[in-house]
Structures are given as structure tokens and as C-alpha cells.
Amino acid sequence: MASFDYLPEDLVVEIMSWLPPESLLQIKFINKWFHHLFTTLIKEPPFVVKHLHNSNKNLSSSTSLFFRSIHGLTRTGVTHTEVYIKGFLTIYQDHSDKEINFDIGRCSPLLDEISDQISFVELGSHCDGITCIADDSFGRFLLCNPAIGEFTRLPRHSSLYYQLWTVMFGFGYDSIGNVYKIVKVGIDPYLSYDPSYKAEVYTLGTESWKLIKIEIETGVSHGKGVYCKGVSYWLVWNPSDKEIIISFDFHSEEFRRMPLPSNLSARHEEENVHSRKLAVWKDSLALFSYAKEEIMPLKSIELWVMSSSCGWTKMLTIDSGMDFPLEFWNNDEELLMVTDDDRKSLVSYNLQSKNVRNLDFNGIDFFCGVHYVKSLVSISHKNYRPH
């Protein structure tokens, strides 16, 4: 009878390429052969890329990361002083059972390093399992791969513009140049008479930021950008265009403008820009449009999706009574939403069945989320660069 030991190595590697990072760690401890196999594979770009590809395909790999603040007690525990801790909450569902599971704060010890120094941290979009976090007060960027617990600090932006106020930033992959990049757009707050935007790009592997041309009028990004297929997108407001989407192609390093859907419901148009939000749905750019205060008892959220052939299409309308959409998860079949009043009520809405599930998290305020995939990509060890 065949046993696991009989399997040829390439089949074992194939099996391992479907395992989430935490399971790969357990494989490492099985015996010496597996230990050696593990340590070899995580350094090899072909395996890391295959694993990432499988993660993207695999239903149970999709998870959402929330950067949240919770009320906690001080360490002495005697006095009840409220403490805000920023951390990650990962929500996931194993495809074989129907329960929603979550892990709280696995990454918070690593975030404590920066979170106590700063008051303002912004979460960026995700690419290949890595999320970019901007510490705007000190002009620092952090690349974080929570699946392997890696946090990489990047050098501060070029000294010429150390005072720049960041209006938008993104992390992405140039698939033709085979390199990861971070883009940042800022304005000099002291030059209020000249609102010219400055853009810089940091290519991983080089040691410095490079100034690039930005020939269009951009604006302040509302909410974080999203990344989809080699391009980052931000929703901005500026006096000329009012609301517009700005995109940045990581290969050509060009900025472009993209209009919002031309027939967004009239009622929604009267609202200010805070009632729109970008997202990625089934590998396409998507837009949520929702009115902040409606007279109607049921609040509705519209989802629009962009395709290269048809432009913007209204995909669906959600009447759920919830205020804000947060993130898609579970293979883009469900949407996490919160109520505005206290930002504590979180539900998961199934797009097909329209079923709503309540999620109870006491004392947690949901700040924002990133829908990410668990990958083995290591910035420090450069295991993503193809041979």
C-alpha cells in the first residue's frame, strides 16, 4: 500500500504549495527531511510565486485584515485607563465549515514598535500578501507581510521633500520589470500658493526615492488606494474635476485620470465625496456609492464595477440597513459592513444569498480593512525575484 513516504518529492512540493504559511511551519517540524525541504523552498522564487498563485486561487485563503483600535487596560490593571491599541484582526472561513473564525492581534506585538511613537498611521492597499503602512508624521513607510511576520522599514523619502504632506500612496508590482515599487504623491504644505504635486517612486532593491513626473492635477485621496493588476487607484477631490479617480501604472510610472460612473444615482450625487469608496472585486476595480443620511428606512449601497470593455456597470444594490461597506472577503462572495453610530456592529453580507451574519467583537472599533492573501513573499530576503 502506498504511503506518504512513497510520494515523489515534486508531488510533496506541489502539496506544500497549497498550504497556508502557518501550516508550512508545522511541516517544518515533522522531521529532518521536511525541515530541509521547507528551508530550501521558502528561499526559492518559483515556489514562492507558485504558492502566491495558489493563494490567490484558493477560497479559504482569502482573509481580511483590519487595523483596529480597542480599549484595553493599562498593564498594572489597577486603574481603568483607556488604552488604544492598533492591531490586526484576521477574519477567515474555512471552506469546509460554515463558521466565521477570527484571530485577534497576532501582529500587534510587531506593530507596537511604531504604534506608540506615532499618532497617525495609514493603511495602504495590498499586493501579493504585503500591505504598505505609512507613518506620515515621520515620513516613513513600512511594508508588512503578516503571514510571515515580516515588517520592513523603508528609507524616508528624498530629503528635498521631507516636509511633504502625503496625499496618496500605494504599493504595487511592475510585472514587466519584475520589481515591487512604492509610489507617493505629496504637496509641500508651506507652498500654499503653489499647489503642485510632487510624486516619488521607491523601487525595492534600489536604496532611494526617485522623483517622477506628475502631469495631471491630483488631489487629496479620500480613503486608502486600491491595487489591481499592476495599477493603483485613488479617489480624489480637486476643485476642477470635483470627484475623480487617479491611477498609477507601476510599469510605465504614469498617472492617469478616470471618471466616476456617469449615472450614479442622483440622490447619491448630492452627497459629499465621503460617501464613495474604491474596492477590488473579482480582480476588477469597483466603487461603492452610498448616501450618508437617507430618509428611507433602508439604507442602500451600490456596487459599480469597471471593465475595460463596458466601462462602469452597476453590479448590484445592497439594502441592508448598514452604513458603510468595509471589505470583501471569502472569495469576494461576502462583504463586511459596519454601522456608523458606533462602528462596532460588524456584519457579513452574502452577495448571492443576501444573508446577513452578525459578528460580535466587544470593544473593538473597526477602523479600516485590507483584503489580503497569505503569501511567503519576503522583502528582506528577496525570494520573489525570478531566476
Added chain:
Amino acid sequence: MSSSDSERMLKLKSSDGVTFDIKDAIVVTKLEFIKNIIEDCCGDNDLILVPNVNSEILAMVLEWCKKHVGDDIISDGEDDEENEYFSRKKEIKKWDAEFVKNLDQGVLYHLLMAADYLNAKQLLDLLTQRVADMIKGKKSEQIRQIFNIKNDFTPEEEEAIKKRNPWAFE
């Protein structure tokens, strides 16, 4: 290719001498091994030897192929067609889950190796993910037990590696 090719019958002979009659169309898109042999031989010889796979396993592979006939045809038509496509896809997925669910480990490995030998990518993905599912969420001790793998670390060695940074790349 003439239309009669799609109705062509093939004979597959397993390692233990059992012959299976199967339509060309059912296996040629799923088993690259078969496709290559037909392209290379281009003759009238319809008997294909599969020396690495026994009859029990080959029968299961063929059963899987039959279920998956035409599963990659994407409809781009009416809503009705699309609904049918999605519900069929869902049904096939359910069937696949049942197919792998109660497999004896030994049979699972033989199937894996057969799918690998026959270059059946889709079936291979299904089976490797099944094994991966058996590993997910388990600790190393449990994995060893399930798969009957011997631990050759001494307790001291094991403790030492567990203490180190898990994602040490060196």
C-alpha cells in the same frame, strides 16, 4: 480534425492487464499523456498502454474524466445559459468533494501518482488540495500520526528548532 474523431473509441490497458473502452473526447482534454500519445502516433492504433496505473485506479481516473466532460466550456450567452453553467459548476464541485472525501490514504496516493503520470492537471490539483486540506490546521505531531511519518529529531533538536524564529530564512 474530422468530426468522426470525437466519436473515436480508445482502449486503455492498465498495468494489471485490464482494458477499458473509452471515448477519445472524454480523456483527450483531461489527460495530457493520452493527448501526446495520440498526436505522436497518429495512427490507427487505438490501444494505449498505461503501465504505471493499475485497473482500480485507472477506473477511478476515467470516472472523474467522465464527470468533467465539457466543464471548461464557458457560456457567454443569455442569463439562462449562465445560470445553468454556474449550477453545473456547483454540482461538479460537490461531486468532486464527495469523490475525494472518503478515499483511503493508499488509494489517494496511487491516484495522485496516476494523475501526475497521466499529466492530468485538473485532477492533480483536486487531489493535492485534498491532501493539503488534511494537513491544514494541524500541528506537526498530528500530521505525523495521520500520515504515519517517522520523527527523526531528538527531543533536544526539536526543542531547539522550535525556539528559533519560525521564518528564519538562513
